[in-house]
Amino acid sequence: MLKPNYLMKNTELQAIQSLRLLLEQVPVIKLLDIEHEGSEPDHGADIMAHIEVFGQRRVMVCEVKSTGQPRHVRTAILQLRNYIVHYAQEAIPVFIAPYLSPEAQTLCREQNVCFLDFEGNARLVFDSIFIERQVASKPAADRRELRSLFKPKSAQVLRVMLRDPRRAWRVTDLAQAAAVSLGHVSNIRVGLLDREWAQVSEEGLFLSQPDTLLDAWRDAYEPPIGERLAYYTTLHGGAFEDAARRVLRTGGEANLAAFASFSAAHWLAPYGRTGTQYFYADEAGLERLKSTLKLSSISKGENVVVTVLQDSGLLQDTEEPAPGAICTSSVQTYLDLANAGERGREAADHLRQERLTWLK
Known part of the structure; x- marks a missing residue:
């Protein structure tokens, strides 16, 4: 009974x-x-x-x-x-x-x-x-829990782990590498283990299902919060690239700006050119871009888009495929492209095949 x-x-x-x-x-x-x-x-x-x-x-x-x-x-x-x-x-x-x-x-x-x-x-x-x-609905609590895994601070942890999924991390080392608190890493650890995207070995935590994790992140992706600013520059082709690389390499230890989206993909895994150049930047990086690239504000017909980030953590996870060509990481670039329409999805698939394949 x-x-x-x-x-x-x-x-x-x-x-x-x-x-x-x-x-x-x-x-x-x-x-x-x-x-x-x-x-x-x-x-x-x-x-x-x-x-x-x-x-x-x-x-x-x-x-x-x-x-x-x-x-x-x-x-x-x-x-x-x-x-x-x-x-x-x-x-x-x-x-x-x-x-x-x-x-x-x-x-x-x-x-x-x-x-x-x-x-x-x-x-x-x-x-x-x-x-x-089978039903298509998913409870709001489950959606919120999944999205919380990909919030800015959590994303810093995931980007660090996705650099080398097979690397095992101690909680303290991972917190230091991602510049987040121990408690934050512990929460991410539980979320990854519960979904079986990660496992624990004697050496520490490692990603056992990086592709599944990346798929889930792509499907739940929300672009970084920031102010999207449109500009026009008279610089084109090689002149623009040379000027951009000069300004991006002057950030010192902390990156102030980086190529993003299609512009980052042009350096990481070329697929097709676009008439617009994309950057992520903080406030200081924006000023340098405006000065060096001779950017002028414009309401339409822009050929440069700069997103001034509210949280500049992703600027610390970059790649430099050519001197001065500071780009958002392959993971971040993939996520941005995958959510940029049909042409972006094609470029994202190409980038993933070229730079985001991991040994099983």
Whole structure:
């Protein structure tokens, strides 16, 4: 029997309601009873649903987690397998969480574990029953959590790790290299491990799925916050490039400006020229660009665009493919291009093939 509601967690209550609703929608399944076993965490199965299918009684053993991140899914699957082996070998294993990403759903399929979440995704496969439902919605909390991984300070950590995904980092070393706090690195570490984009070795944390991470970052990407300023210059071709390289190399240890977007791609992985030059800069870098490149403000017909960054952290993660050609890193350039329309996506794909392939 179910234990009293006041002893049950909200997640477990919602899991029971979602399971009941799903089973009641299948005419050939008769729900006999739902039990909630054990008042202590991880003591036996969370939920046991007794059902009847075509006159035959079956039991569904359910593990409920408050998060459906892949690492937690693997833990739940092991718990289900262990419970079934020791207590109910003929039971049907089911995993339930508030939301299951496509990656988490794949893990369940690979292990022949049924699943459902509160968004409406579900898969029940046993005997002659086959039910699979997928929805496009994603909870706001999950979207916020994912976006938080790519905020400016977090992005500094990810850019450092993506320089060499196989390098293992101690938290203190990574915090120093990314110029962020230890607490910030610890939060990023948890997020990466939960999604199984990273692993921990004896030497430290390293990226095990850099491509998957980059794909997720691209899909959730928000351009750096800053003021976009449009200018016109009479300099063209080699004269412009020479002047730009002179001003970019004068920043000393701290970069004040860098080629960005299509302009950075021209140096990193040439794909096609554009009539507009793009830069990221801080306030000091803007003044140098305006002076050296003879920039004049213009409302339309610009051929130079400078974004003055609110947070100049990404200017410290640059590449210099030719003397003075200070460019945003390959990762940052890829993200900008991938969100710059069809032509940008083509240039982004070319850049990724040329500079962002990692050994498996």
